[in-house]
Amino acid sequence: MAKVFFTYVWGQPGDPAWPLTFAGKAERTHAKKHLSEGDIVFTVGTRGTPTPPADHGRVLAAYMVSDLEVNTRDYVDPNLDDASWIQAVTRFPVALHPVGVWGITSANIVFSTLVGPLTPKHHLQGQSRIVELDPVTAEPLLALERRQLPVAVPKTVFGQGLVAKANSKLAPKHQGVFSGAFAQHEIWYVYVLVLKDAKRKELAFKIGYSHDPALRAAAHNIPLAPEVTGLKWSVYLEQPTPSEDSARVVEQTLLTRFSKNRLTSNGEIVSGLSSTTIDASIADIMRKQETGT
Structure with a gap:
């Protein structure tokens, strides 16, 4: 009851x-x-x-x-x-x-x-x-x-992403009682992968967007052979967004903000940053991003 x-x-x-x-x-x-x-x-x-x-x-x-x-x-x-x-x-x-x-x-x-x-x-x-x-x-x-x-509906992309993820979980369970503004069947994430060595030391971060960050981490680990090198990518953060376009904009804005930390060999990988700095930057960018609502 x-x-x-x-x-x-x-x-x-x-x-x-x-x-x-x-x-x-x-x-x-x-x-x-x-x-x-x-x-x-x-x-x-x-x-x-x-x-x-x-x-x-x-x-x-x-x-x-x-x-x-x-x-x-x-x-x-x-x-x-x-x-x-x-x-x-x-x-x-x-x-x-x-x-x-x-x-x-x-x-x-x-x-x-x-x-x-x-x-x-x-x-x-x-x-x-x-x-x-x-x-x-x-x-x-x-x-x-x-x-x-x-x-x-939240006015910021950060808030919209959280609600979009909740809607995707709640909608089938509540049979339409939960009212939301997002019709997408896939949730797009801005993700951050962290590269660690065998001693768990953070070496670098990979920034991207995808509807399946875990799959992206697995793909990046294939050429590394973690069992031999001790190096492994894992999902550090997956921030939901309301659309693929929003995720792409956040990713590009984040990479631009960290342009001085990007590797010349791979522009989506950054080094010399702390995980907390990346966390705070993503939240800041998403709250400032225009939502169009």
């Missing part, structure tokens, strides 16, 4: 609906630990600013979330100069991407009236975390009228 939770938020979920946000990674980890497939989180408007007065203490939305961890800055247009959105992203930097979101349309939606008295501890925890309700208390919430909302 699905469990029911509630949490306090600043306002309506939006249309399309934003992911379920949290003040920090600890709160998001707590949610992932307690949520199972099919569980519902009801959002309730806080009783003060910046929640609009009309939403104070009212049940606003119902979320069914996945375990996909996302960053809220990926959902905001980087060219948008809006102080309220900047404040929200700063206050709630992390989120879980939703499988489905429903706006509550019932007329009588005052949370305290529907669920009855809760302990002060419930309300305090609900300000930053999801709080589970027992089945009897949750019953009036599940009876509320609602309408399904489209789920917001």
